[in-house]
Amino acid sequence: MTALADLTVAIEPGVVGLVGVNGAGKSTLIKLxxxxxxxxxxxxxxxxxxxxxxxxxVRGRVGYMPEHDCLPPDVIAAEFVTHMARVSGLPAAMARERASETLRHVGLYEERYRRIGGYSTGMKQRVKLAQALVHDPELLLLDEPTNGLDPEGRRAGGPCSTWSTGSAPSSASRSWCARTCSARSSGSARRWSRSTPAGCCARRRCRR
Structure with a gap:
């Protein structure tokens, strides 16, 4: 069967959630x-x-927080997020500065020199969010951002709860809104469920 068959959709600036059962094609749309x-x-x-x-x-202008854990366990968070900023085209000095700012924003500043392999699930989710935000993307895609969190963490909004703190770096203040993504495509899974506004997260990168 085919995912996203006969789909025509235009997503305007704002926060949009993709809602559907497992296998509906949400992640397929993100990968497309x-x-x-x-x-x-x-x-x-x-x-x-x-x-x-x-x-x-496209990937230089988009931030992507993947569903699955693809973080290098032997690398410290500051080094990893700095590397991802460099991959996205930031100069070395700016990449280091942005990495520190972004890790502070997601609540990991005090833990930034620890190896990622020693982090809890919730902390790893925050590292994934930091690497998606570090280059100040125009479009941010989050795939299952509350995966692996306990009920309390889910109720608190998981990594998304950091967005409403008002402490975001000014250069990242526009990162969380979808700009424009228009699609008319068909992929390869089962079916697609229409996107609807839902909470603070767009549900839907391990490489740029």
Whole structure:
């Protein structure tokens, strides 16, 4: 069967949640938007760009928090987030500064020199959020951001709870709003569930 068949959708600036059962095609849509999957038919545009033909440009303007844990356990958080900022095109000095600011924003500043492998699940979620935010993206995609959190952490909003603290670096203040993602495509899973506004998270990167 096919995911996202006969889908035409335009997502305007703002916060949008993709809601659906497991296998509905939420992550497939995200991978299409990032250029990690090519549509078998139709086309998709993200920020006016073709994710397949212009994937590097798209991923330089998009932040992605993946569903699964793909963090290097022997690397300290500050080094990892700095590296991801460098991969996104920031100069070395700016990358280090942004990494520190972003880790402070997600509540890991005091723990930034610890190896990621020693972090709790909730702390790893925050590292994933930090690497998605560090280059000040125009579009932020979060795939299951509360996965692995205990009930209290889920009620608190998980990593998303940091957004409402008012302590975000000014250069990151616009990172959490979807700009424009228009899609007309078909992929390869089972089916798609229409996106609807839901809470503070867009549900839907391990590489840029």
């Amino acid at each position: 938007a990032l250029g990690l999957l090519a549509p078998t038919g139709g086309k998709i545009r993200v920020l006016g760009l073709d994710p397949i033909a212009e994937g590097e440009a």
